[in-house]
Amino acid sequence: MSVNEKFSGIRKxxxxxxxxxxxxxxxxxxxxxxxxxxxxxxxxxxxxxxPLLSKMRREGLLDYEWKESEAGPPRKYYQLTAKxxxxxxxxxxxxxxxxxxxxKLGQI
Amino acid sequence: MNKVISVNLGGxxxxxxxxxxxALGAYLETAAARLRNNPDRDEILSxxxxxxxxxxxxxxxxxxxVIQTKEVTAVxxxxxxxxxxxxxxxxQGAGGTADGARGQKTVGDEQAAGRGGTPRxxxxxxEGAMIxxxxxxxxxxxxxxxxxxxxxxxxxxxxxxxxxxxxIVLAIVVPEARSAEEKAAASGFPATxxxxxxxxxxxxxxxxxxxxxxxxxxxxxxxxxREMRANAEKWRYNWHSYWAERAPVHPAxxxxxxxxxxxxxxxxxxxxxxxVSLLATGTLLGLALPPNVPLWxxxxxxxxxxxxxxxxxxxxxxxxxxxxxxxxWTWSFVFLLDAMIWLAAVAVLLWLVSHYIPELREAIRSIxxxxxxxxxxxxxxxx
Numbered sequence: 001m002s003v004n005e006k007f008s009g010i011r012k013x014x015x016x017x018x019x020x021x022x023x024x025x026x027x028x029x030x031x032x033x034x035x036x037x038x039x040x041x042x043x044x045x046x047x048x049x050x051p052l053l054s055k056m057r058r059e060g061l062l063d064y065e066w067k068e069s070e071a072g073p074p075r076k077y078y079q080l081t082a083k084x085x086x087x088x089x090x091x092x093x094x095x096x097x098x099x100x101x102x103x104k105l106g107q108i
Numbered sequence: 109m110n111k112v113i114s115v116n117l118g119g120x121x122x123x124x125x126x127x128x129x130x131a132l133g134a135y136l137e138t139a140a141a142r143l144r145n146n147p148d149r150d151e152i153l154s155x156x157x158x159x160x161x162x163x164x165x166x167x168x169x170x171x172x173x174v175i176q177t178k179e180v181t182a183v184x185x186x187x188x189x190x191x192x193x194x195x196x197x198x199x200q201g202a203g204g205t206a207d208g209a210r211g212q213k214t215v216g217d218e219q220a221a222g223r224g225g226t227p228r229x230x231x232x233x234x235e236g237a238m239i240x241x242x243x244x245x246x247x248x249x250x251x252x253x254x255x256x257x258x259x260x261x262x263x264x265x266x267x268x269x270x271x272x273x274x275x276i277v278l279a280i281v282v283p284e285a286r287s288a289e290e291k292a293a294a295s296g297f298p299a300t301x302x303x304x305x306x307x308x309x310x311x312x313x314x315x316x317x318x319x320x321x322x323x324x325x326x327x328x329x330x331x332x333x334r335e336m337r338a339n340a341e342k343w344r345y346n347w348h349s350y351w352a353e354r355a356p357v358h359p360a361x362x363x364x365x366x367x368x369x370x371x372x373x374x375x376x377x378x379x380x381x382x383x384v385s386l387l388a389t390g391t392l393l394g395l396a397l398p399p400n401v402p403l404w405x406x407x408x409x410x411x412x413x414x415x416x417x418x419x420x421x422x423x424x425x426x427x428x429x430x431x432x433x434x435x436x437w438t439w440s441f442v443f444l445l446d447a448m449i450w451l452a453a454v455a456v457l458l459w460l461v462s463h464y465i466p467e468l469r470e471a472i473r474s475i476x477x478x479x480x481x482x483x484x485x486x487x488x489x490x491x
Contacts, residue, residue, distance in 0.1 A: 030159065045188025046159045047139075054148040054155075072165060073118045073158065 011042055016052060017095070018042055020080065020088040023062055027077040053078065061087055112174050117161030118154075123173060128180030132160070139190040146192065160187060231285035232278075236336055240279040265412065272412055273405070365425060366449045372421045373453030379414040381461055383407065387482065388470070402489065404482050 022033050030049060037043055056062050061084035064076040080088065113129040114121050124132065139156060143149040163183045164175050230249050232241035243261060247254030264271030386392055386406055397406055 030155075031162070045186065046156065047188035048191045050152050050155045050159070051143065051146065051190060051192055054146070054152050058148065072120065072162060076155070 007041075015042060015044060015048070016056065017088075017091045019049075019052065019056070020061065020084060020091065023078050023080050024085065024088055027065075027079045029067075029075045029077050033078075056084075060084075110177075117164065118158035120161055120165070122161065122164045122168075122175060124175050124180055125177045127177035128175060131177065131180050131184060135184045135187075142190045142192055152190075156187065156190070160184075163187075230282055232282050233285050235333060236340075238340065239275075241284065242275055242278045242282065245282060245285070266416065273408060368421055368425050369447075369450040370453050372418055372425070373450050374457060375414070375417050375421065376454055377457040377461065379410065379417075380458070383410055386410065387479070402485060404486050404489075407482065 018037065019033060022028060022036050028036075030046065030053070033049060034044065034046065053062070057064065060081055062078050063081050064078045066074045067077050069075050111126040112123045113126055114123050115129065115132065116122075136153065136157070139153060140149065143152055146152065160183060163186065164179075167175055167179055167183075231245050233244040233248055234241045235244075236254075237244045238258065243257040244254045247257045250257075261271040261275055264274065382392055386397075386403065390403060391397065392406065392410075397403075
């Protein structure tokens with residue numbers, strides 16, 4: 001099993017965290033999120049992202065508004081709610097902690 | 109040369125080769141199945157449709173108006189399978205979790221899981237119903253065409269009148285499927301996905317999306333259902349007129365008409381007498397009822413029997429009218445005459461009956477309290 005495969009579960013679990021971070025920066029629509037992720041190890045597809053976004057919206061982490069696009073029908077632009085920002089802050093803190101642990105362990 | 113099929117995605121029309129259309133249908137069906145327990149299912153599906161449409165648009169130009177099968181496949185591969193995350197999978201029941209362990213699934217597996225996973229329950233289904241949705245619900249529950257169920261009910265009604273009774277009881281007892289979950293439970297997954305595909309084809313979700321508020325959405329929903337019902341109505345009308353046109357046409361029918369009316373009048377009187385004697389004495393014109401048949405059931409059966417007896421007579425009279433329809437004044441004359449004869453027959457027979465059978469006259473007087481008694485019987489039975 002390659003490292004890539006071993007980490008598939010972790011990548012999946014972290015996707016929500018990354019999506020929060022992307023949306024926190026600016027209002028985005030789904031193609032923007034996919035594009036930003038596509039150049040990373042976390043590249044994903046609409047089939048995964050839409051259900052995830054709908055779940056996050058249900059949990060009150062994000063919200064969307066319809067915006068006209070220059071060509072074609074209007075698009076959904078996502079933005080974080082206060083709860084989403086709070087969640088992102090907590091997750092970032094936790095991430096730093098884990099990161100520290102990973103680096104520290106075994107060095108004593 | 110390939111056949112081309114138009115689809116509506118995100119409010120835009122796209123032309124797909126037939127193979128691509130099938131692939132898209134299968135993809136959406138699988139998606140609908142995997143999202144069957146998701147409260148935002150419709151919204152996600154409409155998002156997915158929109159995203160597919162956007163990808164299709166990038167493939168088109170002024171020189172290229174049709175999307176090829178291989179392009180559809182490529183776009184669907186780019187979309188990726190619908191993944192429901194682990195948190196969601198938990199309340200999918202046994203079927204869902206087993207699927208998760210297996211990873212990639214085929215549509216067939218998904219259907220099997222849908223049958224095992226969602227507990228199926230009997231509901232009345234209002235969409236596409238003829239009366240109260242009972243047959244529709246049974247059809248979905250047993251996975252058979254509701255038309256077959258309807259035919260079975262009609263056959264039962266014609267044979268023993270039981271079909272009508274069972275229908276009424278079911279219409280009262282069986283709850284109506286209202287929420288998405290109940291609708292899914294009414295059929296297990298397959299029929300709901302079919303329903304979804306059917307609706308998607310008719311542009312149902314597309315139009316839904318465009319409405320800003322709940323009220324506009326509900327109004328649209330109502331209109332959609334009304335249109336579906338109107339289609340059914342039209343079909344029924346065609347069926348009726350088909351038979352009417354086939355009815356033999358002969359001038360002599362104008363002569364037969366009064367006799368038919370007499371017969372129907374006699375049947376009506378017989379029915380009234382039977383009903384009165386049933387309510388008054390508990391017997392059917394002197395014949396005792398079987399011991400385990402309650403009064404109200406017998407009355408109901410009497411209604412059904414009357415309907416069966418008079419139905420063909422009515423139909424025959426109608427076709428007679430039609431055959432005389434050529435000449436205007438004859439038609440109205442025959443119609444008038446017929447109605448008079450019918451009324452006269454009923455009046456005369458009723459008078460004769462009440463004159464020669466005093467018990468019956470007494471019975472007619474005692475109907476109101478008896479009707480009250482029958483109502484109480486039904487209430488007692490219901491409790």
